[in-house]
Amino acid sequence: MASGFGYDGPLVLERSSAFMSETTPVRLIGMSGSLRTGSYSNAVLATLRDHFAGRAELELYDLAPIPLYNQDFEGEKRPPAVKKMLADIAAADGLVFCAPEFNHSIPGVLKNAIDWASRPAFQSVLAYKPCAIMATSRGPLGGARCLEHMKVALDSCLARIALAREVIITAAESRVRDGRLVDETCLGFASGAVEALISEIRLWRATAAKA
Numbered sequence: 001m002a003s004g005f006g007y008d009g010p011l012v013l014e015r016s017s018a019f020m021s022e023t024t025p026v027r028l029i030g031m032s033g034s035l036r037t038g039s040y041s042n043a044v045l046a047t048l049r050d051h052f053a054g055r056a057e058l059e060l061y062d063l064a065p066i067p068l069y070n071q072d073f074e075g076e077k078r079p080p081a082v083k084k085m086l087a088d089i090a091a092a093d094g095l096v097f098c099a100p101e102f103n104h105s106i107p108g109v110l111k112n113a114i115d116w117a118s119r120p121a122f123q124s125v126l127a128y129k130p131c132a133i134m135a136t137s138r139g140p141l142g143g144a145r146c147l148e149h150m151k152v153a154l155d156s157c158l159a160r161i162a163l164a165r166e167v168i169i170t171a172a173e174s175r176v177r178d179g180r181l182v183d184e185t186c187l188g189f190a191s192g193a194v195e196a197l198i199s200e201i202r203l204w205r206a207t208a209a210k211a
């Protein structure tokens with residue numbers, strides 16, 4: 001079937017981890033798009049890393065070395081830091097995005113990483129990759145627009161956002177202390193999204209193992 005998007009073959013869902021046991025920790029990559037020292041979004045990811053230790057290995061990914069996207073440098077011409085990021089995403093079972101709202105959207109740093117990771121379109125390392133999404137804001141009302149824009153961008157890459165209650169951590173300044181999310185309610189929502197992600201990954205492993 002010709003898709004009109006440069007993709008004419010059957011979709012092949014590759015999961016190298018498909019035959020791992022139920023108890024094998026899932027490998028997750030966490031990305032925020034905040035490069036700020038003391039970032040609340042990174043604090044949420046660090047808290048989730050601690051919370052799920054033993055069940056999931058959540059690596060907080062540093063996006064600082066990722067250059068600005070340039071379509072002149074696709075495929076083999078990708079910069080080394082981008083090649084590494086794509087390989088790391090491909091090797092991970094899932095992604096956890098926790099982004100601060102910037103100008104009613106997602107931070108450019110994160111969008112830039114998604115743009116690199118989204119190529120080739122519909123066959124990229126993001127295609128069918130299970131994800132959890134959450135947003136932070138210092139204000140009392142922010143975050144929702146960031147979450148929506150993250151959904152839209154990830155949908156366009158065919159990423160699979162695990163169904164969960166929406167996670168929007170408002171007034172983040174008051175809920176983070178010493179680099180960790182200390183608000184139990186917010187942690188409940190955030191860990192619920194990661195639980196849903198882990199369930200989806202395990203379901204996928206079990207299905208693929210039977211196939």
Ligand SMILES: Cc1cc2nc3c(=O)[nH]c(=O)nc-3n(C[C@H](O)[C@H](O)[C@H](O)COP(=O)(O)O)c2cc1C
Nearest residue numbers: 034036039040041100101102103104137138139142
């Ligand atoms: C460029 C910029 C734009 C921002 N725009 C918004 C916004 O639209 N809505 C909002 O709620 N907060 C906005 N903020 C506040 C950030 O969400 C807040 O500073 C957040 O704590 C930054 O995330 P971090 O702690 O993970 O670095 C903005 C901050 C910056 C630096």
